[in-house]
Amino acid sequence: MTISTRGAAKAPAVLVLEDGRAFRGRAYGAVGETFGEAVFSTGMTGYQETLTDPSYHRQVVVMTAPHVGNTGVNDEDPESGRIWVSGYVVRDPARVPSNWRSQRSLDEELERQGVVGISGVDTRALTRHLRERGAMRVGIFSGDAVADEATLLARVLRAPEMVGADLSAEVATKETYVVPAIGTKKFTVAAIDLGIKGMTPHRMAERGIEVHVLPATATLEEVYAVEPDGVFFSNGPGDPATADHPVSVMQGVLERKTPLFGICFGNQILGRALGFGTYKLKYGHRGINQPVQDRTTGKVEVTAHNHGFAVDAPLDKVSDTKFGRAEVSHVCLNDQVVEGLQLLDQPAFSVQYHPEAAAGPHDAAYLFDRFVSLMEGQRA
Numbered sequence: 001m002t003i004s005t006r007g008a009a010k011a012p013a014v015l016v017l018e019d020g021r022a023f024r025g026r027a028y029g030a031v032g033e034t035f036g037e038a039v040f041s042t043g044m045t046g047y048q049e050t051l052t053d054p055s056y057h058r059q060v061v062v063m064t065a066p067h068v069g070n071t072g073v074n075d076e077d078p079e080s081g082r083i084w085v086s087g088y089v090v091r092d093p094a095r096v097p098s099n100w101r102s103q104r105s106l107d108e109e110l111e112r113q114g115v116v117g118i119s120g121v122d123t124r125a126l127t128r129h130l131r132e133r134g135a136m137r138v139g140i141f142s143g144d145a146v147a148d149e150a151t152l153l154a155r156v157l158r159a160p161e162m163v164g165a166d167l168s169a170e171v172a173t174k175e176t177y178v179v180p181a182i183g184t185k186k187f188t189v190a191a192i193d194l195g196i197k198g199m200t201p202h203r204m205a206e207r208g209i210e211v212h213v214l215p216a217t218a219t220l221e222e223v224y225a226v227e228p229d230g231v232f233f234s235n236g237p238g239d240p241a242t243a244d245h246p247v248s249v250m251q252g253v254l255e256r257k258t259p260l261f262g263i264c265f266g267n268q269i270l271g272r273a274l275g276f277g278t279y280k281l282k283y284g285h286r287g288i289n290q291p292v293q294d295r296t297t298g299k300v301e302v303t304a305h306n307h308g309f310a311v312d313a314p315l316d317k318v319s320d321t322k323f324g325r326a327e328v329s330h331v332c333l334n335d336q337v338v339e340g341l342q343l344l345d346q347p348a349f350s351v352q353y354h355p356e357a358a359a360g361p362h363d364a365a366y367l368f369d370r371f372v373s374l375m376e377g378q379r380a
C-alpha cells in the first residue's frame with residue numbers, strides 16, 4: 001500500500017470570508033481560485049452525494065466532519081453528472097481511501113473536475129463563525145492565486161451574492177428525458193427539473209411511476225403534453241424569490257387540481273404559489289441529521305436537509321389561499337422552520353427537506369407513497 005503524499009505536496013492556500021476573517025491551509029483538489037457562498041454541512045457521510053447535488057451550485061461547502069474522503073470516490077453514488085459545489089473546505093483529508101467500492105481518491109476527483117478546495121482548516125472555528133455571523137461570500141485561493149488578504153478580500157466582495165440568484169436554468173436538463181417505471185407502470189409524472197437529484201426519479205420509478213423530467217423552462221402546455229397523473233417540482237439552487245416561471249406553471253397545475261408534490265425548492269415554489277413569502281435563513285440547514293415533525297401524524301423523523309431559504313407561513317393556523325385551505329404539515333424541531341406544506345382542499349403537498357435521502361436516513365420515504373396515494377385517489 002502506498003500512502004499518498006498529495007496533501008503534503010500541495011500548495012499553500014487561503015480562504016477569505018467577506019467579513020475579512022481568513023483561514024490558511026493547503027490546496028485540496030484543484031489549485032487556483034474560486035468564489036461562492038460559504039455554508040456548512042453537518043453530514044458525517046455522503047460527501048459524494050453532497051458534492052454532486054445541483055442545489056449546491058455557487059456554494060462553497062465546509063464539512064464539519066473532520067475526516068473527509070475516507071471511502072474514496074466511486075461512479076455509483078453521484079446524484080448528477082458532475083460536482084456542483086464551487087469550492088470545498090475540509091479539515092483532515094484521508095491520505096488512504098479505503099472502501100471496496102472506491103475507484104479513486106476524493107482529492108483526485110476534485111482535481112479532475114477542476115474544483116478548488118482547501119484542507120487543514122479549523123472547520124470547527126469556521127462553522128462557529130458562520131453560525132454566529134451567517135452564511136456569507138467566500139473565496140479560496142491557492143498556488144499563484146494567493147496574494148495579500150486585502151486584495152483577496154476586495155475580490156470576494158465583487159463576487160455575486162446568493163440573495164437574488166436565479167440559477168435553476170444553469171443546472172437543469174436542457175432536454176426532456178424519461179426515467180422508466182421499475183416493474184409495472186402505474187402512473188406518469190411530469191417532473192420539473194430545477195436541479196433534480198438522480199435519486200428522486202428513482203424513488204418514483206421504484207413505485208411504478210414513469211417520470212418525464214422536463215427542463216426548468218417547461219411551459220404548462222409542455223407539462224400537460226405528457227398527460228401526467230401527477231406533477232413534481234424538484235430541489236434546486238438559488239433564491240426562490242426569483243423563481244417566477246415555475247411559480248406560474250405550478251399555479252396552472254393547482255388550477256387544474258392535478259396531484260402535486262414538491263421537494264425543497266419545490267416547497268418554496270408551492271409557498272409562493274399559495275401567496276406566502278420566502279426568506280433567507282441565517283445559516284441554513286445542511287446535513288443528514290435534522291429532526292422534523294410530521295404534524296399530520298405527530299411522528300418525528302430524522303431527515304436530510306440542504307436549504308438556505310425557507311417559507312414564511314403561519315404555524316398555528318390554517319391559511320386561506322386562492323387554492324383553498326393550506327397548512328404547515330412539517331416543522332423542523334431545531335428552530336421551528338417550516339419544513340412542509342399541504343393543501344386541504346386539493347391533492348398537493350411539499351417538503352423542504354429530502355425524502356429521497358441521498359445521502360441520509362430513509363425515515364421520510366413515506367412521502368413518495370403519499371404522492372402515489374394522491375394519484376390513486378384522483379383515479380378512483
Ligand SMILES: NC(=O)CC[C@H](N)C(=O)O
Nearest residue numbers: 055235236264265308309
Ligand atoms: N435543495 C434545495 O432545493 C435548496 C433550495 C434553495 N436553493 C435554498 O437554498 O433554500
